Amino acid sequence: MIIMQQNITELQKNQFFDDGYIILKDFFSHEDLQKIETAFIRMYAIQASKILEYRKKLHKGINFLEYSTVDDLIKILELLEEKDKEALYQVQKILSQSYFVKEFSLNQKLINIASQLLNCPKEIVLFDDLGLLINRPNTKRLLYKWHTEVSFYPKRQNFLNAYLPMFFDKNLENGHMIMGKGSHKLTDVPFIEYQGYDVDSIGKKNYFVQYEVPSSIAEKFEKIPAITKRGDLVLFERNLIHTSTPNTTNQYSFASVCRIWEPTQDLTLSGEFRVKPYNNDFGRPGIDKIPKS
Ligand SMILES: O=C(O)CCC(=O)C(=O)O
Ligand SMILES: [Fe+2]
Structure with a gap:
């Protein structure tokens, strides 16, 4: 009998906090x-x-x-x-x-694990920004440079990222994510802000907005390619640096991504997950984090 894993072990949890990610094999049916x-x-x-x-x-x-x-x-x-x-x-x-x-x-399993990693009760686990990352062959427009997710969601203090291949497995050639092992422990990661991928595409509409972490920082870390099969799940920390890689095959590949979060640590009252500082955030005087019990 196969017992589906309902929770992660202490070892896996420690791995997540040490390395900044875990890869759960055969997670989804x-x-x-x-x-x-x-x-x-x-x-x-x-x-x-x-x-x-x-x-x-x-x-x-x-x-x-x-x-x-x-x-x-x-x-x-x-x-x-x-x-x-x-x-x-x-x-x-x-x-x-x-x-x-x-x-x-x-998905109950995912909620259980998220509540373990976010250290919060299941009833306050939230899901946001689920999207499909489309890795079109030989296309730079749909790629991200090295970045951390916290740059995209700067007011959110406690969230994790889920990454799961869809339709096909991810291999070394068809466009996969690479993570910088342990990079989530860096404090104060600077980034460059622009829309586009390279100098030829700077400012072009329909290119992604980049919050690029300089390569001098990225190169300090062991690179972990998320070579994953359809059904596997990667969970990674909000401060972990990661990047797309180009699809050099002639076959598309796909991944779903989403953010799993809880709001108790955020200095905002906004209901918008993507809310940004200096940009009409919704606050009031005297807000503070709710202490973890
Ligand atoms: O695989 C990719 O293209 C990048 C994925 C990514 O940036 C994310 O899941 O946050
Ligand atoms: Fe990302």
Whole structure:
């Protein structure tokens, strides 16, 4: 009998705090993943079907229920790639509202483990910013440089990141995340802020915003490639530096990412997970962290 792991061991917990990450093998079932993969595919199919000029070009017509394989998804992504990148980005927002995606975050095992790592009761564990990282072959537009997640969510004091391959396994060639082991222990990590990937793409719309940690810092740490199979789960610390790598194959690869958090340590009253300082945060005089009991 296979006993599914409901919690992590003390050893794994210590590993998370020492190294800044843990990789849990075979965490999600095929069925868990298939449901959310299908939700992703359908939402992209709907987005493409709404644009009249693609209707005739869509390989399975405009009935979005016909679209259910990763090849269907890839064909749609390619169709919209040139002129409708923004429409593709907008799907990310829609996805987070999906019932299947919400059900995914109700995974009891994941909530148990998150409550252990965040050191908080299960009822205050929150999920945010679930998205699909699309690693298109030979495309720099969808890549991040070395960064920490806390740069994106600077007011949030207690959260972890989840990273899980979707549709395919991640290998050394098809675009994977690399983590800097132990880098979460650095204090005060400086970063460079810009939109784009290299000098040719600086300021370009539809490129990612980067909070790039200089390579002189990144190179000090052992590099851990998140070579993971579909079904595996990587959890990593908010201060851990990590980077994308380009997909040098001719096959797409995908990962889902999300942030799991709790609000007791945050000096803000904002309900917006991404809230930033110096930018209309919602506070008031006299707020403080709630001491951990
Ligand atoms: O794998 C990647 O492309 C980067 C992933 C990442 O930055 C994240 O999960 O926060
Ligand atoms: Fe990241």
